[in-house]
Amino acid sequence: MNYGAIGSILGHELTHGFDNEGKHFDHEGKENGQVWSDTITMHYNKKAQCFVEQYKKFNISKKQM
DSSP, X not given: OHXXXXXXXXXXXXXXXXXXXXXXXXTTSOBOSOOSOHHHHHHHHHHHHHHHHHHHTOOOOTTTO
């Protein structure tokens, strides 16, 4: 059970290196402005938009909860 817990935490934290906040840190973990190029940022935003569109389609009402 401990391995599962720490694995989920580590996986979660690891993904911060690839999100819109983690892109401001270099390979040493120092805040360094925008490390990604404008082209990479544009591609990231385009791919992230598909998640936005998918989650917009979810409809959660209080009846379902």
